[in-house]
Amino acid sequence: MNLFERTGKIALGSRLRLLSSRMTDDATKIYRMYELELSPNWFPVLFILSQDGAKTITEIAEEIGHSQPSVTKIVKEMTKSALIAKHPYAQDKRRNMVALTEKGMAAAQHIIDVQCKDVDAAVDALLAQANHNLWEALAEWEFLLDQKSLFHRVNEQRKLRESQKVKIVEYSPEYKEAFKNLNEEWISKYFIMEKEDYKALDHPQEYILEPGGKIKVALYDNEPVGVCALIKMKDPEYDFELAKMGVSPKAQGKSIGYLLGKSVLEEAKKLGAKKLYLESNTVLKPAISLYQKLGFQKVAHRPTPYSRSNIQMALVIED
Amino acid sequence: MNLFERTGKIALGSRLRLLSSRMTDDATKIYRMYELELSPNWFPVLFILSQDGAKTITEIAEEIGHSQPSVTKIVKEMTKSALIAKHPYAQDKRRNMVALTEKGMAAAQHIIDVQCKDVDAAVDALLAQANHNLWEALAEWEFLLDQKSLFHRVNEQRKLRESQKVKIVEYSPEYKEAFKNLNEEWISKYFIMEKEDYKALDHPQEYILEPGGKIKVALYDNEPVGVCALIKMKDPEYDFELAKMGVSPKAQGKSIGYLLGKSVLEEAKKLGAKKLYLESNTVLKPAISLYQKLGFQKVAHRPTPYSRSNIQMALVIED
DNA sequence: TATATTTGCATAACTAGTTATATAAATATT
């Protein structure tokens, strides 16, 4: 069986490279057949100059999707072959206006009138023989990858898979140590532990659960890797505070924060909460964006026992 | 507008290269994300060794479609990373059996079990979003190009286009010189001019046309570039001999010989001929294959006035 | 107006492959 059928889609890059090198090799032969003394890789530059007239090297590079040094090199070669001439640009001495010479124009005209037509016809005949249109498929991929890169897409898949291995469970005393450690880790990394922290982390039973709050624990391979608390508030406006969310840096990239948040939100809904509150600090950018993703929005400042808090957010729970 | 839409299919190679380099760049990032210390271009070697066990460098190169030096290089790098070990092969000291180490096996297993799955899922999702299936299209192109290369296909188109500029016309005295020159050119290149040649080439009117034969001339840009004669035979078996076919080397690659042959065959049919004959020499390989393409088949030797003739062919004209 | 930043281009060093060629071992031929 074909290598690519065996490896699967992961070899798509290789497969494209192989086909493209095959085409490039044939291109060399094709150019030789038409007896124009030019190298196939000059074509994009030749074409763009024949259509758009004089251009700077940087403009050409942008237009044809090459790097600037690549165009510099091609222009140098084409200048040597007298297809191109450089014209200094009075208004801006850094720029070199690059334009086709008479010979260059003639070559471009010939290649466009004759060679392109033959190649077009040959490729069209090939496309007609195939069930799946390669040309259109390439255009679609360019478009889709512009919107979201392959890296981005693979990363999403990875997260999805990893997050399926994460289990969110109810707090029980066996997680007491994890609850403290996972929070202490980030708090002492960015700030310092405060009195209020010790109260809640050392005595979750008394300070969180008994007053009517909840704690959720994220397990990965049965190890606790994330925690999040829902703390009952004595406030006419808010029912609960989302707090003490900590995720192990070792377990990042598995959407654990999101899964914990979602689970806590569900819990709040079950408990009949109407509005949730949280406090954070703007240096914790990933946390803030997670809160936004969960639906929290910034609210005006209100008194807080934590000195690290410089942003407050709220979420209205919908039915 | 997109460059590729402007240039047309001639830039297919460029388009493939650009997409493949985009994929390769992302592949580097993807490999980094999975924190396996391996380079994406090692993958085909890693994969094939994990599936097929030990192999020589040349075997791997063949399997994955790379050149042997490319595999030598990859194997060297992978050996340095302790993924691969070389085992001398007792029966043949030139060979190096290359196999994965424990570490290599583990890396392969991980990449196949985890990374490939994520990439597969991401690519499948992409393919599902597109109307034209890139993966299938690539497979089809590989198959179609195996059958006939792009160069071959473009050459066919060029010939087709060029041959449309060729006009086949009836002989008239203005072409007398061309008739002689075009034949003398090839005869004196491969053989020497014989008495019979001078008779026919110096006096086409008397020796060919008046006895009931025909001469056709191929014009390109209104210049005679090819000639072919149909000579009446005094033979119970054959009606005409196809002879004195000459095409200018400058006008090759335009299917002129074929067009002349077809035209002469049509003429013979009009004249009620049942069977045609020709004599040639096996050194003239393109001519022999042209005659075969026209339908002529080799027949047993019969007396001939030409010393250069070492093959005889015949064609039965169908109604 | 002096200074900092940005821009356009050239150059160097790198990448991932290629073809051409050298060398030694194995195999075929005389």
Place this chain on the structure above:
DNA sequence: AATATTTATATAACTAGTTATGCAAATATA
């Protein structure tokens, strides 16, 4: 058995691009 050819691998030189970096000119900013 000696010699010629083929095969397996290594190495060198090339290709067509890339990124990184430096320099000078132009533009923005203090």
